[in-house]
Amino acid sequence: VVMGTATTGKGKGKGNAAKGDGAVVKRERTAASAHARPGARTDVTVVLDAGGGSMKCGIAEDGADAAVVVPHGVARAKAGSLTVNVVADEILGVTDINGLSVRRPVDRGYVVNWELERDVLARVFYDVLGVDTQTCDLVITEAPFALPKIQSALDAMVFEEFGFKSVVVATPAMLAKRYADAADKSRALDVNTTARCGVVIDCGFSFAHATPILDGKTVARGVRRLNLGGKSLTNYLKELVSYRQWNMMDESVVIEDVKEKLCYVADDAMVELAKCKVKKGNEVTKEYVLPDGIHVLRGFVREDNAETAKKGEGDDDDDDDDDDDDDDDEDFGAKGPKKKKKAPAPKKPKIVKPTEVEHQFLTLTNERFMVPETLFRPSDIGSTQCGVPELVVQAVEIDDLNDAERALCYLDVILVGGCTLFPNFVERFERELRALVSQRNMIRVRRLDDPIKAAWLGGLDLALDRDFFTANALTREEYMANKKAILESQESFEVVPSTRTGRLLEFAEMPETPSESHVAAEVKRLTPVLI
Numbered sequence: 001v002v003m004g005t006a007t008t009g010k011g012k013g014k015g016n017a018a019k020g021d022g023a024v025v026k027r028e029r030t031a032a033s034a035h036a037r038p039g040a041r042t043d044v045t046v047v048l049d050a051g052g053g054s055m056k057c058g059i060a061e062d063g064a065d066a067a068v069v070v071p072h073g074v075a076r077a078k079a080g081s082l083t084v085n086v087v088a089d090e091i092l093g094v095t096d097i098n099g100l101s102v103r104r105p106v107d108r109g110y111v112v113n114w115e116l117e118r119d120v121l122a123r124v125f126y127d128v129l130g131v132d133t134q135t136c137d138l139v140i141t142e143a144p145f146a147l148p149k150i151q152s153a154l155d156a157m158v159f160e161e162f163g164f165k166s167v168v169v170a171t172p173a174m175l176a177k178r179y180a181d182a183a184d185k186s187r188a189l190d191v192n193t194t195a196r197c198g199v200v201i202d203c204g205f206s207f208a209h210a211t212p213i214l215d216g217k218t219v220a221r222g223v224r225r226l227n228l229g230g231k232s233l234t235n236y237l238k239e240l241v242s243y244r245q246w247n248m249m250d251e252s253v254v255i256e257d258v259k260e261k262l263c264y265v266a267d268d269a270m271v272e273l274a275k276c277k278v279k280k281g282n283e284v285t286k287e288y289v290l291p292d293g294i295h296v297l298r299g300f301v302r303e304d305n306a307e308t309a310k311k312g313e314g315d316d317d318d319d320d321d322d323d324d325d326d327d328d329d330e331d332f333g334a335k336g337p338k339k340k341k342k343a344p345a346p347k348k349p350k351i352v353k354p355t356e357v358e359h360q361f362l363t364l365t366n367e368r369f370m371v372p373e374t375l376f377r378p379s380d381i382g383s384t385q386c387g388v389p390e391l392v393v394q395a396v397e398i399d400d401l402n403d404a405e406r407a408l409c410y411l412d413v414i415l416v417g418g419c420t421l422f423p424n425f426v427e428r429f430e431r432e433l434r435a436l437v438s439q440r441n442m443i444r445v446r447r448l449d450d451p452i453k454a455a456w457l458g459g460l461d462l463a464l465d466r467d468f469f470t471a472n473a474l475t476r477e478e479y480m481a482n483k484k485a486i487l488e489s490q491e492s493f494e495v496v497p498s499t500r501t502g503r504l505l506e507f508a509e510m511p512e513t514p515s516e517s518h519v520a521a522e523v524k525r526l527t528p529v530l531i
Helices: 088-093 114-128 148-161 172-183 191-195 230-244 252-262 269-276 306-331 367-373 388-396 403-410 425-436 454-464 466-472 476-481 483-491 516-526
Strands: 023-025 045-050 054-059 068-071 074-079 082-087 101-103 137-141 166-170 198-203 208-214 224-226 286-289 300-302 361-364 413-416 445-447
Touching (some): 045 454, 054 114, 054 454, 068 114, 074 114, 082 088, 082 114, 137 148, 148 483, 166 172, 166 454, 172 208, 172 454, 198 388, 198 403, 224 388, 230 252, 252 286, 252 361, 269 367, 413 425, 476 483
Parallel strands (some): 023 082, 137 166, 198 413
Antiparallel strands (some): 074 101, 208 224, 286 300
16 A cells, blocks of 8 residues: 555564554654655755645755655545555555544645654655755755744755755745746736836735735735735634534545545535536536446546436336326226226336445535635635635735836736636636726736745746856855844845845846846836726
8 A cells, every 4th residue: 555664563673574454554753764865856946836735855866856745734534454654655555544644744835743753854854855955955845924933944955954055945825936037938028027127926825925026026015915815724624514414523534535626616605506406417416436446446427417317217117107097098988998007116226236336425516616716715715815806906005115016016916836726716816806906907817837836946947047046045054153143134034135044035136137128118008098
């Protein structure tokens, strides 16, 4: 069921086989396993986007195709009568996901269990990527508004625990903006690209952030956070289906798969609710086949609708009633004695063929669109925060920006994160945002081709720009010599710290200044015509 080495133990001694049901196989980390493996790669740059739900990792020199996405956590998987602890990529090798429990070191977007985080990072660096960390550079992401203790713990982890030569720490929004500008060659001379302005909406696993960027730097006072993300939506869907159908409170992995395959964003929730009341030809209702661990290892969406099957069964009953009516007409004939009424033949019980398997289904109707609806209407679940479109307006409409700078930000609204992959998310978001912004401003919304790996791809582009990386990186020697000054700088909450901390302040270098004629043409093209 699970690949990977592990030691078993019960009671005293090491290496003793665990006996009895419910025994737990624990991974024992030794001094040898905490270092690079023989033949590890050296002198490369590791790029790591440490998201709350998954880690996007890879080596910059291998290019964009070498990116690996692994779960960010440790799980307990069943292996016969034993329970095995699996880490990061090993979770992907688990076949029976029923009751799979995943422990994550990240809570509400921030690392709270650094021992668990160390185990996950060690697995990623030494086994997944196979690098010698003491000879490599690192580009890693950090959530906005990280507390000084979290920042210092990250520094200690990458420099003291793993011993990287130099490190650049950046927020996912900064790296996503860098990738968005570099990937779209058609907008190389766009006014937003040359001005390095925009708004990045990151709807991820733990939360949603709106980050305004002006002149290549984050406008700290404008960053807004919505405490809803993929995990919150999964928990909400678990509660709905557990109340209405099966108890799925312990099946987070299964429900997350249901959410990704069946949920969508509705144009109008009230119209969709009216569609759910239609008994025949209901296009909203879908069925998800639950995994049973034997015949179905991974759940899937049932193609034929359950309504069709129910309708067929009802038609058979009507035919039987018609036969009974015909028998009644024969009993009351005009000639001869009455014939005895023929008793209806008893229905034969349905015999399940040996090849057929009876599956358990999870039927979803209004849950399909009401769960993502909370991103636009958080009040549906009792939250007092605003929706994602209004989050952008609050991030841009601040006193730190003037009218021209706000107009530049609205011209490049970038959507990243797994929640933006819901069908119809972009269209609904753009329509509601347009209603909230003045007609004097033009709005352009774009979702990147790979919103999940957007920050990692931006880190890849940064790592390959060696001059820019060297200018912004914090070396191991600098960290060891200035640990106290770095910590004091982090605790001071300075926007521009007086001491180098390795945090990225600008996502890219200043591009060449365009000509005045080009700027005038762009302004004319992007100025809306008011009717």
